[in-house]
Amino acid sequence: MAGRFGSIFVLALAQSAEARSPYDAEKFATPAMRADEKVHHEVVRGLAARGRRRLSGSFRAAVFGANDGLVSNLALVLGIGATGVSSGLVLFSGIAGLLAGALSMGAGEFVSVRSQRELLASTEESGDADATAGDLDIDANELALVYRARGMSQDESLLRAQRVVRAARAGIRSGATGPIGVRTDHDIVGSDWTAAISSFLLFASGAIVPVLPWIFGLSGITAIALALILVGVALLCTGAMVGILSGGPPLKRALRQLAIGFSAAAITYGLGLLFGVGVV
Template sequence: MTTPADARTPSAADLRRWRRYLADERAEAAVYRDLAQRRSGEEREILLALAEAERRHEQHWLDLLGDQVGRPLRGDLRTRLLGWLARRFGSVFVLALAQRAEARSPYAADADATPQMAADEQVHEEVVRALAARGRQRLSGTFRAAVFGANDGLVSNLALVLGVSASGVATHVVLLTGISGLLAGALSMGAGEYVSVRSQRELLDASTPNPATRSALPQLDVDGNELALVYRARGMSPEEAATHAAEVLGAQRPYTAPIPVAAAPISASIAAEEAEDEHEAIGNAWGAAISSFCFFASGALIPILPYLFGLGGLTAVIVSALVVGVALLGTGAVVGLLSGASPLKRALRQLAIGYGAAAATYLLGLLFGTTIG
């Protein structure tokens, strides 16, 4: 493998950079191997293939360094953290972080890395993105309801508690208001999630092809059958629908020949499988409702913790805002990972939204308290 570095004597800065790349490649390969240990089948093969690609990159830097490899370095902190998470959890969150790590590859701007290596890193990003997307699909509606339920509980009850507290009412009134907001919001979220998921599943049920229809195939009029209309209604062009109907019915044989019931519309079975996958992605209505209730309640509990422990006044407001801020950063980071975006940006955005809502109600409470007084 020949690069511009072969024609010159590497500087001390070059050697340091190459050693750093070498350490990072080794660490990234270890992450993929650790993830592969928690997978099976195709996903395991893909992850091991990624680890092998990182080994090729590692060999490139070993060839450049020659006898100046020096003492082995550790990978950067971010990659080592990925490895630690992969060994203990091996979840979609690790893949989402790995996807972002691949996107930050410096090889495209480094003359000592080959164009093939830069292209590899771009492709690796897409491979990991696809694996992470599989994991996100496996996260059911119940998990989604949990994350967003907790976040809603945090924001809504913090805003409620701070607004009431700013009006100058007694601490026990603030606590009672917070508990009432917790229960009311949790019940509302649970009921809303149940209705939402149940409605989606019912819509899918109504759209899923009826498997009993295949029993009518042997009796269809081959010269004027309406099977093609089924495929046209599913989005095929008239020509495609007619061709597919002919294939299904075996129109090339005489009409008197019996048509096996097994010759059911292929697209019907595929549609049924897709509908089943969509059902799994949406989740169970009761599971989503209970999860939403519990996580909203757990999120809404955090703003009233200072009041439960006897704090009051401005001290309780500050402590409540701080603990909720930490929780908002956590839920925002999780949402960022699930959406494939920057966890830090989503965390800060979530914090800004939560604090913005709380500040608005706090100012309203101050104004309301002044007016009453």
């Protein structure tokens, strides 16, 4: 499973297994046994943390795109189908909703993630101050302000500034450069192109599901019932996947996704019945 889907899936499953400790409800289990299980759970959670952070950007866009495609297009075709229009018009509306939604999702994700990455890039530390420390015509106090602005304490920043200035004036420029710590903000945000492409594809793959009955020539109540079944299964799967990767109960997440999706579909279907028309 790790070789095919990545280690994060295996670690997430292991974390869920460790969370279901059999010793919590076992009256003969000692406190040391319970504590040992808690440590196991925390170790696995820590191992999965880095993978989750790197996955979070594109995974958020993918889950949002798939769920949005399923729910929005199901609501669209059910709402239009409930008005009594022809099956051809329902099919056309579903395909138009798929294309419009997928393009909108892809463009929106690209712009939002690119904007976030540019905003984070403007906050990253620069090595310019350290690199020019040897040319300072004053003492290290001014350079210490740079480190204070980065979050270091007053004493620590002054000591580092004095060390950097001494090294720079001695001609050791390489020892005077380099940021403090390692930034992982971009790993958390993810790639703009990855987010856009995954949103487009996942929205389209989700949005096509409610339209399948009409694509294969079904109509009326039969098409609506089959669309509900297909979307229900897809919502349960995406919800369970979110539960597995987040270390939570998959069934609870799956039922939550199903309830949210069907609630939106029920509202639009009711509106379609309320404003029903007879179009041939």
